Amino acid sequence: MASKSSTRLAALTVAAVCSAASTVVLTAPAHAGSAADAPVRVHDIQGSTRLSPYAGKQVADVAGIVTGVRGYGSSKGFWIQDPRPDADPATSEGVFVFTNAVPTVAAGDAVTVSGTVSEYVPGGASSGNQSLTEITRPTVTVVSGGNALPAATAVSARSVPRAYAPEGDAAAGGSVNGLRLRPDRYALDLYESLEGMTVEVADARVVGATDPYTELWVTVKPWENPNRRGGTVYGSYDAQNTGRLQIQSLGKPADFPDANVGDTLAGTTAGPLDYNQFGGYTLVASELGSLESGGTRRESTRPQSGRELAVATYNVENLDPSDDTFAAHADAIVHHLKSPDIVSLEEIQDNNGATDDGTVAADATIGRLIDAIAAAGGPRYAWRGIDPVDKADGGEPGGNIRQAFLFNPERVSFTDRAGGDATTATGVRRVRGEAELTHSPGRVDPANPAWENSRKPLAGEFVFRGRTVFVIANHFNSKGGDQGLTAQYQPPSRSSETQRHLQAKAVNTFVKDILSAQRNADVVALGDINDFEFSRTARILEDGGALWSAVKSLPRSERYSYVYQGNSQVLDQILVSPSIRWAGGLSYDSVHVNAEFHDQVSDHDPQVLRFRP
Template sequence: MAFSNTRPLIPAVATTLLTCGTVVVPASPAAAETPRVHAVQGLTRHSPYTGQDVADVPGVVTAVDQFGSARGFWFQDPDPDGDPRTSEALFVFTGSATPDVGPGDDVRVSGTVTEYSPGDGLQTITQLTDARWTVVETGAEVPAAVVLDSDTVPTTYAPDHNGDINQLELRPEDYALDFWEAHEHMVLRIDDAPVVGPTDPYNALWVTTKETQNRSPRGGTVYGGYDDPNSGRLKIASLIPFSEQPFPKANVGDALAGTTEGPLYYSRFGGYLLRATTLGRHVDNALPRGVADDHRDWELSAATYNVENLSATDTQEKFDGLARGVAVNLGSPDIVALEEIQDNNGTVDDGTVAADETLDRFVAAIKDAGGPTYEWRQINPEDGTDGGQPGGNIRNAFLFNPARVSFVDRDGGDATTPVAAVEGPDGRARLSVSPGRIAPGDDAWQRSRKPLVGEFAFEGRTVFVVANHFSSKRGDQPLHGLHQPPERTSEVQRHAQAELVRAFTDDLTAVDPAANVMVVGDLNDFQFSRTLEILTADGGLDNPLLGLPEDERYNYVYDGNSQALDHMLLTPAAGERARYEVVRANAEFYDQVSDHDPQVVRFRPLTGDASVDHREDRKYYSGAGRPNRG
């Protein structure tokens, strides 16, 4: 039997697009008449036969992809060359047509060797296109899977090459990315796989091959530094029809018991992934959703929550889920700083910027969930200027419980007027406008959310809250990409944003060294990043996340890495009194209502009168200094 696909070859000089990918066709030597698979794969990421036709390459079919528009089959040489640098398998791309082969077919495949890149800066997939094949025999033994145990994959993730690693000779004993590339398309197996990233909307999840690598108490893998991206992470998707075996709805801490195996592939979404032909049995280990500790009457409680593009057009189910998060999981904080509030008609791009319907509906849902009747404050952005989903006019907002705190309103705050720290008649710090936005005209906020600043009063004590949503990481090179170490170009904007927020908080404390200032929200960067260093170094803000054990410093899960993007920073004197919690209600669960976990901090604000504050320290904190922060 034979098949010829119609996928065109794109010259190597073509622009690479994330949406469609490219086929790389550099100059290469003349094709051997009948090379073995390992010769086609070669010793680097690019085949030495790229762009050349090969004939009658032998192997046994191991799996067939019969879904979607990028179908094909994998075949593997049952007689390996013994060189750990060379993969023994290839993928045959057949376009939208399902190939008429099955596992165990002994085949001879002819076609053109191509290197397909699913996006700019990504690894390439060595494959055969315009393929023809003959089935020599059926029922052949499928090559045995390579077993992934805790020591199989190297701990070091990638070579520190300071550039493109495509042409480097593979070192699979030294680097995880080289190990995966040296096993591209081969059948791999993992037994009793721990789940470290929940099932996503596209029916994929993440496991780890290293049971003890930076594991959290709840079963995830914690990303604690740029030099340790957790090399054991592996994405799992299924080649099994869902009618035969539905994909599991798994949370972090669950497991795939027994054997999970299949060919290793590569995707722009997460990098190397195992396409399972055998999927382990889902074991639900009943990961509990977090509920915050009770706050004390004498403490102010404040939270931050990224509600993931909430608009009045969303389902009641989403509103109710987020509302339970505030009323139940967070315990109805006095103040809630919200990120990703959209305008009233969401992504409809018709000039609407008001978000009153979105916020009113959220307030009503929280009350129905047993919470207080919150009031809200926000500032409408100019249309189309703050980034996020087109038409959504994303912004930050405040909820507050008027039975516990009051909001100090000062007129004049709008989308373009900058807020300033000024000295009030009592000599204490106050805001020039409230709510207000920090330097909204500065280039640092171009197509990004502007920080919202509010002045609150709790038992006569002033508290300033800065709600933030810094620019996203979009545009950074991926951990699994061909540039190692990856460049993080998006940091430049976040560093500029952090400088402006730091300058503003410094202005407040220059007016009043005892000012209670909180900088909270989705900073889109890690506790070990330069962004956080700008905000905290040299007498800056205190980060209570660092008071948690290292294996608990996370509030977001991405590609199987439990990491911290959201933060609650306080001026040092307030931070000394703070009790801080990450409320783990979303990020580790497949049925999340937001991709971020909320956080809450509780503290008794300072009065600025040293004798009063000292007495309160003795009364409420028993002279023990910093309270429990976890």
């Protein structure tokens, strides 16, 4: 079995010190044996649960074939796989050897490894992520080179179970770590039982576009909650879409394909199955399928009619004057959104972006976007907004993100009432039988603790064809801090919801104040809600029938504005009061111009609502 590489038969030692800052050793059940027993095999180390029975212990002369080498990034090392598997489907035959330096072994080397077994938690224990079983501080001996690699295990629609994860052990705080793996029943158990092994997918459809970190998402279940553009829709907390898998490259990033949702990695994509902080189970491909285009194109909505008011929401992702995306955003607004009458913009940064020098004004940012829209053939929009208190609204440090209104003055007028600022709340009063805002533009309840370190809603009065329309632009607290779908805690904790629920309550109360003053008032609350249309956040916004999320007028398979980890999902919403919902003629469109594409200028798709006030 030896080849030219057999000249390296002499013992090769790879010394490494594993940084205590990057490794978390989790406790595991005590193992009856010791390092003095018969040589430990890889499947012994992996065990039949998520935690190795050898965690924290020394092992010696663990044999395997090198199946992949990672000489880049912060997790340098290599994978080995035992070519002589045991009969237990719960025990993986592969394991990662963390060297903390560029390894000097090669794929096909037969090696023995001695070192310490560790359970590394990407992101740290507070992330709630599962752990990756590793051998650290290794001493590696190359026995031979040029050996055949173990055959890859196919991950397919047939092999991946329909159920996503077991219920966590209540006695262990909801953790699944101590549960015996059941790879025939749960998708996460199957992936864990293959951790470190070479796996392959065939003709896999792309459901998450290539991102700046040279990774994408595929599904091995193309029929699982599909939409017409090739994605996989996330429609409830009980439908996590088990066929999704992240793909990275073990080779040069330059070789990684620029894929869009709906494309296909044709042929075989194969490599070791890893686990990381941002994607969970990840196929690190030493062999990539060829990219076949699915023909996905950017959508365009229809223009509004003369009697229809078109209101849109668009998260422009930390836009500041130094960006080179203004022309692309203008193209989206003019040619794909068809120049809506009112546009709520989220993530408008101040005039010098992330520079933290006390600047809060954003007139240069918005002015440059207005100019770009006009240059693209759109209207010369006017705008309204309120500058935040410096560093009070979260987002990128120094950026002072906020919402702002664009409006086409040839179609819509804005009712200005002075006095609104970053800390002064706008109120509602009844004047001659109709509701009006005390400040327009104004902020909604900005002193409410619900908005701490988060964006305060911006409210304004518009007039279209003699009818007043109240518009409330929102950007709720992000999902940062929530546990991922592949967390060791099942179901995962969604701690960020607490603040969004309070924010939703504040907005709902404000809308009820308007409707109390004028029962038939036209109210639109829109923006980056950072939560799903089926979430409790949405239910609180809708409480008492004050609002209704118009994305629910679309078929379930078409409800999405964002793609995260291969799940097409709703984060951006437009909610309307009963007078708009029941008047007839409501038309809603989620315009897919960004989220499905590798060359996106924002990670959000804009939403457009058309109705007749």
